[in-house]
Amino acid sequence: MKTYRDIAGDGGSDIAGQVVEQTRRLSVRLSSIQHAVAVMSGKGGVGKSAVSVNLAVALAAAGCRVGLLDADINGPSVAKMTGVHGQRPTILPEGVVPVSGPAGLKVMSMDLFLASDDSPVEWQGPSSEAYVWRQTMEMTAVREFLSDTLWGDLDYLVLDLPPGTDRLPNLSGLLPKLDGCVAVTLPSEISQFVVQKSIQAARTPGVRLLGLIENMSGYLCPGCQGLQPLFPSGRVEALAARQGIPYLGRIPFDPRFSEAMDRGCPVVLGKPDSPVSAAFISIAASLRNILAHRTSPPPSSHRGVSS
Numbered sequence: 001m002k003t004y005r006d007i008a009g010d011g012g013s014d015i016a017g018q019v020v021e022q023t024r025r026l027s028v029r030l031s032s033i034q035h036a037v038a039v040m041s042g043k044g045g046v047g048k049s050a051v052s053v054n055l056a057v058a059l060a061a062a063g064c065r066v067g068l069l070d071a072d073i074n075g076p077s078v079a080k081m082t083g084v085h086g087q088r089p090t091i092l093p094e095g096v097v098p099v100s101g102p103a104g105l106k107v108m109s110m111d112l113f114l115a116s117d118d119s120p121v122e123w124q125g126p127s128s129e130a131y132v133w134r135q136t137m138e139m140t141a142v143r144e145f146l147s148d149t150l151w152g153d154l155d156y157l158v159l160d161l162p163p164g165t166d167r168l169p170n171l172s173g174l175l176p177k178l179d180g181c182v183a184v185t186l187p188s189e190i191s192q193f194v195v196q197k198s199i200q201a202a203r204t205p206g207v208r209l210l211g212l213i214e215n216m217s218g219y220l221c222p223g224c225q226g227l228q229p230l231f232p233s234g235r236v237e238a239l240a241a242r243q244g245i246p247y248l249g250r251i252p253f254d255p256r257f258s259e260a261m262d263r264g265c266p267v268v269l270g271k272p273d274s275p276v277s278a279a280f281i282s283i284a285a286s287l288r289n290i291l292a293h294r295t296s297p298p299p300s301s302h303r304g305v306s307s
C-alpha cells in the first residue's frame with residue numbers, strides 16, 4: 001500500500017484543484033454571513049456549548065438570522081441542546097440544508113449525520129502521528145461543514161469550538177471571515193489558568209477577542225431563588241482587565257438550566273424571565289453592540305446577573 005510519501009505529485013487526485021474549488025465554495029458561502037463568532041475556552045466542561053446555544057438562540061429571538069455550527073466534531077452536543085438531535089439534514093446537489101432549530105436557528109452538527117446515539121466519530125488514519133492527523137481531519141471536517149452548508153443570508157454564525165488552546169488559531173487560518181471569539185471560563189483558578197492560555201493563543205492577526213464570559217458564577221437555589229456563592233467572586237473580571245478584553249457578563253449555575261439543555265429546550269425561549277436567560281440576553285446585546293462598532297467597550301464593564 002502506498003503512503004503519501006511514496007506518491008509522486010498528487011497521485012492523479014488533483015488535490016490542488018480540489019482545494020482551490022473548496023476554497024472558492026467557502027468564500028461564496030461565507031459571503032452571505034455578516035458576522036462569524038467563535039465560542040472557545042481551551043478547557044472542557046465549562047459550558048462552551050451551552051453558552052453557544054443560548055447566545056445563538058438569544059440572537060435569533062431578537063430577530064436576527066443566526067446559524068450555529070458545532071465545530072466539536074468528536075463530542076458534538078449542539079444538536080441535543082437545541083432539540084434537533086435525530087433529525088437529518090437534507091442533502092441537495094448544491095449543498096446541505098441545515099436543520100431548523102429553536103427560533104429559526106440554522107443548526108449544523110456532526111451529530112446529525114451519526115447512525116445512532118452511541119456512534120462515535122471514527123477517523124481512519126495512521127497510528128503514528130495520530131494526534132496531528134486527527135486534528136487535521138477535524139479541521140477538514142469543519143471546513144467542509146462551512147463550505148458545503150447552505151447557510152443562506154445570516155446576520156451571525158456562532159461556532160461552538162472543542163476544548164484545546166490551539167483551536168482558535170487553527171480555525172482563523174481556515175475562516176478568514178472570523179470576526180472574533182468569546183472565551184468562556186469558570187471562576188475557578190484551574191479554569192482560568194487554562195483559559196488564559198487560549199486567550200494568548202487566540203491573539204492572532206485579524207482575530208478580535210470580543211470578550212470573556214463567566215459561567216457558573218454563584219449557585220441559583222431552585223428553592224429560595226437566592227444566589228449562593230460557589231467560587232470567590234471578582235476573579236474573572238480581574239482576568240478580563242489583565243488581558244485587556246471586555247468582561248461580557250456572568251451566568252449563574254442553575255440546575256434547571258442544565259435539565260433544560262438535556263431536554264433540548266434553550267432557557268432563553270422556555271424561561272425568558274429567569275436570571276440565566278436575562279444574563280444571556282444581556283450578553284447577546286453586548287456582543288451585537290461590540291460587533292456593530294469597530295471599537296470595543298472598556299474592559300471589565302459590569303454586566304449580566306449581579307451577585
Ligand SMILES: Nc1ncnc2c1ncn2[C@@H]1O[C@H](COP(=O)(O)OP(=O)(O)O)[C@@H](O)[C@H]1O
Nearest residue numbers: 044045046047048049050216252253254258261
Ligand atoms: N450555568 C450553568 N448552570 C447549570 N448547568 C450548566 C451551566 N453551564 C453549563 N451547564 C451544564 O454543564 C455541562 C457542560 O456544559 P457544556 O456546555 O457541554 O460544556 P463544554 O462545551 O465547555 O464542554 C452541560 O450538561 C451543561 O448543560
Ligand SMILES: [Mg+2]
Nearest residue numbers: 048049072077
Ligand atoms: Mg462542548
